[in-house]
Amino acid sequence: MRHHPAVAAPSRPESCLQASRPSPAQPQRPSERERSVAAGVNERATGTCGSRQRSTILAVIIIIIMGTVLAKLRERRVTLRGALKAYVVFAVCHSLFKLVRKFLELREFKRLTAHIPPGGDLDLVGKGIKANVHRVHDWIAEGLLPYPGKPLVRRASPEMMVVANTPESVKFLLEDNFKQFTKPRKEDDHMFELLAQFIGNGIFVLPHGDAATPAQHEKWRMQRKTASLIFTKSNFSSAMHQTFVDKSEKLVGMLRAVAEANEGKTSNLRAEGARTVDMQERFFCFTMDSIKKIFFGEEVDTVLGDEDPYAQAFDKAHRSMLRFLVQQIPVMLLSKFVLPFPFGELRRETVGRGWAMKIFRMFNAEYAAFREHTKFLQSETLARVRELRTDPSVATRKDLISNFINASRKLPAAQQLSDQDMCDLVLNFIIAGRDTTACLLSWMFFEFATNPEVQEEAAREIDAVLQGRVPTVDDLRELPYLQGCVLEALRLHPPVPFDTKIASDYVTFPDGTTVPPRCRVGFAPFAIGRDPAQFPDPLVFNPKRWDPSNRSIFTSPKTNFAFPVFQAGYRYCLGAEMAHVEASILTCMLLRKDPSSGKALRFDLEGSQAPEDITYALSITMSILNRATDKHELHLAGLGRVEITVRAAAEHQ
Numbered sequence: 001m002r003h004h005p006a007v008a009a010p011s012r013p014e015s016c017l018q019a020s021r022p023s024p025a026q027p028q029r030p031s032e033r034e035r036s037v038a039a040g041v042n043e044r045a046t047g048t049c050g051s052r053q054r055s056t057i058l059a060v061i062i063i064i065i066m067g068t069v070l071a072k073l074r075e076r077r078v079t080l081r082g083a084l085k086a087y088v089v090f091a092v093c094h095s096l097f098k099l100v101r102k103f104l105e106l107r108e109f110k111r112l113t114a115h116i117p118p119g120g121d122l123d124l125v126g127k128g129i130k131a132n133v134h135r136v137h138d139w140i141a142e143g144l145l146p147y148p149g150k151p152l153v154r155r156a157s158p159e160m161m162v163v164a165n166t167p168e169s170v171k172f173l174l175e176d177n178f179k180q181f182t183k184p185r186k187e188d189d190h191m192f193e194l195l196a197q198f199i200g201n202g203i204f205v206l207p208h209g210d211a212a213t214p215a216q217h218e219k220w221r222m223q224r225k226t227a228s229l230i231f232t233k234s235n236f237s238s239a240m241h242q243t244f245v246d247k248s249e250k251l252v253g254m255l256r257a258v259a260e261a262n263e264g265k266t267s268n269l270r271a272e273g274a275r276t277v278d279m280q281e282r283f284f285c286f287t288m289d290s291i292k293k294i295f296f297g298e299e300v301d302t303v304l305g306d307e308d309p310y311a312q313a314f315d316k317a318h319r320s321m322l323r324f325l326v327q328q329i330p331v332m333l334l335s336k337f338v339l340p341f342p343f344g345e346l347r348r349e350t351v352g353r354g355w356a357m358k359i360f361r362m363f364n365a366e367y368a369a370f371r372e373h374t375k376f377l378q379s380e381t382l383a384r385v386r387e388l389r390t391d392p393s394v395a396t397r398k399d400l401i402s403n404f405i406n407a408s409r410k411l412p413a414a415q416q417l418s419d420q421d422m423c424d425l426v427l428n429f430i431i432a433g434r435d436t437t438a439c440l441l442s443w444m445f446f447e448f449a450t451n452p453e454v455q456e457e458a459a460r461e462i463d464a465v466l467q468g469r470v471p472t473v474d475d476l477r478e479l480p481y482l483q484g485c486v487l488e489a490l491r492l493h494p495p496v497p498f499d500t501k502i503a504s505d506y507v508t509f510p511d512g513t514t515v516p517p518r519c520r521v522g523f524a525p526f527a528i529g530r531d532p533a534q535f536p537d538p539l540v541f542n543p544k545r546w547d548p549s550n551r552s553i554f555t556s557p558k559t560n561f562a563f564p565v566f567q568a569g570y571r572y573c574l575g576a577e578m579a580h581v582e583a584s585i586l587t588c589m590l591l592r593k594d595p596s597s598g599k600a601l602r603f604d605l606e607g608s609q610a611p612e613d614i615t616y617a618l619s620i621t622m623s624i625l626n627r628a629t630d631k632h633e634l635h636l637a638g639l640g641r642v643e644i645t646v647r648a649a650a651e652h653q
Contacts, residue, residue: 094341095339109519116152119140137524149533151165152169152513153165162519173501179208180504184502186201188350190328199430199431201421227425240294244581247290254305287433287434288308314434324370327366331360332351343356381427435620439623441586445603447541462479462591468593468595479588483546484543491535499567501521502521503521525563534563
């Protein structure tokens, strides 16, 4: 089995962070550790009050200075020179206020977190991020894995940030203190401001809990509750299952035609001028075709090569957004923390409104491309939503948008979803339901191509269970090795490798660490999956580690805070089961014997290519990038070009 040349830490004992909870019937005296934690919390709480007072005093001083300047200006006629002098005074005061406020925040953060290990120094100019932009998840893992059992680790960032490093800390973040940790608001976070332009104010952008307004929280709750109506077992077994099978058969047919054309050639297909297939592109087409059917009830066959401007615009918008996000880091930091209004932000609760950022965006090609693609997506999605609203059969339709329309009509008029709400919801679920599954499939078949013995064992299991027939949802339970392949691909290549929340107030973790408001608290599935304490030999692709008898890791995904690939607890991804079923059904269809010919598809690396060419791309979801050409491709032949060969089934038995 292939070893991954990635980050791994030395073996270490399993972490155990459990809060001591005396029985109510038998009160116990606090332990020495509990008394020290309590004392530390009280000390930190006192310090946070002092920090608030200092910020208030600083603001009052600036107001007094500005008031004095304005009073003097009223005493005489205001000239241009006088106005410029007044602005210079204001600019100096405003810049000083920003810098001093940031200094006080960071000083308080360092004091509150001085006892936890540093996963990197504070990076006020984003130097580390820019230097590691193409290996950012390995960089994060390098900061976390050397600290076994430590509940929290500081992260190198221009902002205050810690990372939950144990299952107990992840549980505290995602479930126990659900209301106090939410997504950053688009008004004061550049990433989420761009994300709102891309996919609108849907479930993945809306804040919830204490940081949200009652209207925002209710909108988030309504969208999540209504979406749960479509992600049900009955839908998996009927409409969704049939969609996945239909789209799989079309992809398999196309691949078999390519394989037959390449039969008899050597492994070096490119040198012989043979046809190769970009499998990542095909997987993204497959999931988009499925999503359009499930969400809109619309039949498209981009998997066969049909052009789909909508899918192309979605991918281009995603990539342009991430490239622009990296390019704008210096301007963002200056605008947010240094430049005075109107060149910088007037308040930290606003982003993208200072002149410096507006000018930068005006002349940035990536941002221009991003806006062009997002406008197209918005207009096309809105048109489809309005078309469905007027469909006479909408009440009996089973697609996701019709479900939302019907559920919304049952609400009071003030709570009903508008066309724009529906549009935002669709775009949110496309990035969740399409991109994550396509990334999972791409990485799993890359692992099959580089671990042929794993591919063969999965194929043998599929043939033994299915006997040439189409898989059902119930069949998937009888394929433990295949499920191990899916979970192993998710472990090594999680579709969302890093996620972050933001504290709405001072929050104290079970270990006694207090984080201040606006502190980001993240968790890193990419690093968690490479933790040797939980996964021995973590860089080996070994599906057998997920045998159902291994209860140490094979637990319910919803409550498995040691493996939060689809988050966990209250934030567990509603579409996780759909992604698992979709990927499993397509894999069965691709690897099973053709009942008519007795032959089977196999996926190999093209002879001139090496696995080291393949890495992850800069994107929200972890798609594949060919380092040699800097393209998003999985032609596991060079850039990951996959050689598809047909071999007699007897050769594999």
